[in-house]
Amino acid sequence: MEKTVGVLGGGQLGRMLAEAANRLNVQVNFLDAAGSSAKQITNHDGHVEGSFKDSEAIQKLAAKSDVVTVEIEHVNTEFLEEISEMTDVQPSWKTVRTIQDKYLQKEHLKKFDVETAQSIPLAAPTKDELAKAAKTLGLPLMLKSRREAYDGKGNFPVKSEADFDAALQALGANKDLYAEKWSDFKMELAVMVVKTKDEVLSFPTVETIHENSICKLTYSPARGVSREINEKAQALARKAVDCFWGKGVFGVEMFLQKDDTLLINEIAPRPHNSGHYTIEACPLSQYDAHLRAILDLPISQKNLRLREPSIMLNILGGETPDSHIQAAKKALELFGGEGVHLYGKGQARKGRKMGHVTITAPTMAEAEKTIQPLVDFMDQGKAKASDSPARKIKEQPLVAVVMGSDSDLPVLRPGLAILDKFSIPYTTRITSAHRTPTWMAEYATAAADNGIKTIIAAAGGAAHLPGMAAAHTPLPVIGIPVKPTIGDGTDSLLSICNMPKGVPVATVSVNNSINAALLAARILGSSDAAVRERVEQYMRDSEKEVREKDRRLEEMGAEAYAEKYLKK
Template sequence: MEKTVGVLGGGQLGRMLVEAANLLDIRVNFLDAAGSSAKQVSNHDGHVEGSFKDAESIRKLAAKSDVVTVEIEHVDTKILEEIADKVDVQPSWKTIRTIQDKYLQKEHLQKHGVATAQSLPLAEPTIAELEKASASLGLPLMLKSRREAYDGRGNFPVKSKDDFKAALEALGGNKDLYAEKWANFKIELAVMVVKTKDQVLSFPTVETIHENSICKLTYAPARGVSSAVNKKAQALARDAVGCFWGKGVFGVEMFLLEGDQLLINEIAPRPHNSGHYTIEACPVSQYEAHLRAILDLPLHAEDLQLREPSIMLNILGGDSPDSHLQFAREAIKQRRTKIHLYGKGAARKGRKMGHITVCAPTMSEAESIMQPMIDYVDKDKPKSTPSKAPQPQPLVAVVMGSDSDLPVLQPGLAILRKFNIPYTTRITSAHRTPSWMAEYASNASSTSIKCIIAAAGGAAHLPGMTAAYTPLPVIGVPVKPTIGDGTDSLLSICNMPKGVPVATVSVNNSINAALLAARILGASDMGVRQRVEQYMADSEAEVREKDRKLDDMGADSYAAKFLAKK
């Protein structure tokens, strides 16, 4: 590519940016210390040695570059404003200046109608000002530094008036503080957004798990979040980024409150920790997307879609200087695991030294692969109460119109357990709880569920009505009623109108329903497919063994010995 990119900062984000740039033959110049993470993997004479806050060093970088961007927002925007007359600065210095002051960031978002927590600036860092803020916002609240805050630094939860003095002392006498209304969130979400010259696109909504205010895990897609919330979160993130100036990738963190209300927490005008998963999980990573955006190269919405579920785990420095290397040696033993080390030398406690990513056909499989590595990093942490291993998310929903159908379903459930397929069982009567049935079926596709088995007797409307409300495959199990042989139930499920298909097994045959569900999952999950293949091989071996015995013993002896027992 013809244009050269200059980057203020050369840490791990720059390292992953230049790895993406190398694939496209894009020249990247870094302004940072010699031997920084990014410079280690980009060997040429265009780099600038020095601080990314030093004005003269920034001017040197600009003189060697066609486009200047940032790896971190804590830069001198006055110099960026100055060089913008001579070189393309992306995103705009105005955006970086607004975002680096977190209170101004919130004001800007609210001005443009983007939902974010209510905030008030403190005229001075005093208890009197905190009292004013708490009178307006209520308690608890968060006291925050307006600048230079990240990974929890610069934040202090104020739960009562007893915390006022401690909060002011903890923030080190910082004069630029603001108070933020407490957000009682149930999940923290994040969306990476790409702003190009003519469009605003978004990666999937992800769930982020924080520990000590540092992102520990990212789950893509977000677990237990409906498709409606997923779309709403992406739309909110695009609206938030759309009201700023310039081009590039933005990390948008948000809170999901009760009632599925969403609030923007913070925005980063650069690639972000919550987007590391995109390197393996998406056709175009956040780093390549940033380059494409600032260089006006083609980018399509489908480039940002998820190939398969993904989990990212940060590698933080531990007690020993080589703790990150010890972890990497453990992680490399696991299948489907991609390791990224940042080249930072000896580990420091809590410092981000790398990350690992696991991608798998299902979130359940990704979780099972990642769990030993989570256990490894948590092994020395004190636990106040024993914690249970997280339960795998269900892939099959088994629904029934009445609990009287459960005995018929038990053999099929045994098959699902045999194949290690997580499932959930629910009662959703098409006649007695029609609203609940419709709600459950409508929301199933936005969860981990990939297939639904629906059992019903009599009029047997449940499978068909379930299929009418979901795009997922539905397998109907006709249940033999008290009166009759179940033929009416079978025909009711089979005779669906065109456009609403329901796969139907024979009366009371939940085993075939479970086997069909396994085959559906096996189309995209090699682990399940292998278990289906093993089941088929075992069934063949069983029949062949019976054939051998029948041939050896003769029909009369075989019948007397084996068939009489049945």
């Protein structure tokens, strides 16, 4: 490529940007200290040594670069404004200046009707000013530094007036403070947004888990989030980014409230920790996308799709200087070191981001099982392994087992045992096609968005539940006819079999929940190698069992065999 990119900052984000640039033969010049993470893997004479807040160093970088971008927003935007007269600065210095002041960032978003938490600036870092803010916003609230805050630094939760002194002592050295209304959220989400010269695109919505205010895990797609919320989060993120000037990748963090509304928390005008997963999980990474956006190279929404579920785990510095090396070695031991990235930062300091690991798998359940031993290894010495953020949400069920009445549960138990045997996560629910038709329709309609892959529905008598569920979902539905109190179950069987064209329901024999579970496993196994292997093992075990019975029958003869094995 003809253009050269200059970057203010040469840490881990710059390092991964350089890896993407190398594939396109794009030279990237970094302004940072000698031996910084990015410079370690880019050996050329275009780099500038110095501070990315130094005017002279920035001028040198601009003179060597066609486009200048930032790896960190905490830069002197007056210098960026100066060089913009001679060099293309992306995103615009106006964007960086607005975003680096978090209060101004929120005020700017409000001008464009972007949902964000109510905030009040403090005229001075005093108890009186904080009390005024608390009177307006209520308690609890979050006291924040307007500038130079990251990874929880610069934030202090104020739960009561008793916290005023501690909050001001912690943050008062930075005179620019603001108070933010407390957000009673149930989940933290993030969306990486790509702004080009022509359009605004977005990666999938991800779930982020924080530990000590530092992002520890990123789940993509977000677990337990419906398609509707996923799309709303992406739309809100795109709307927010569209308010700003210039091109590039933006990291948009948001809160999913308990009432399922969304609020923007913060925006970063650059690649972001919550987007590392894109390197392994998407056709283009956030770093590829950033380069394409600022260089006006082709990019489309399909380039940003999720190939398969992924989990990103940050490798944070532990108690020992080599804790990150030990974590990487453990990843190699556990699963071959898939997706391991170390940042070349030397010795670890506690809580410092030293690297990350990304796992991809056909299902989120498989990804969780793969990465959990590494999470446990890194959590050694912490309060309780059960408190691990990776276990914050139960394993995502893949099969929904629904019944019209709890009287159907005994029939379903043998099938549930099969799902347990195959380690297939499932959920069991009671929803009647006749007594709770609205609830049944709502549940079936939302099943796919909630991560369900197939539905097993049991019903007796009129047995409308499987068919009605199939009418409300694109997922495969397996019907189990249940023998009613009166009759042999033939009416239930025929009710499920005789579906009209266009609404298929797979049907097993009366009370045969085992075959229903095995069919569900085969459906999942068509795209999940681990489940398919368990199905194949079950088939091998079944063959072995039958062959053993045949051997005994031949040796013992029919009468002796029946007397020993068949007599009740």
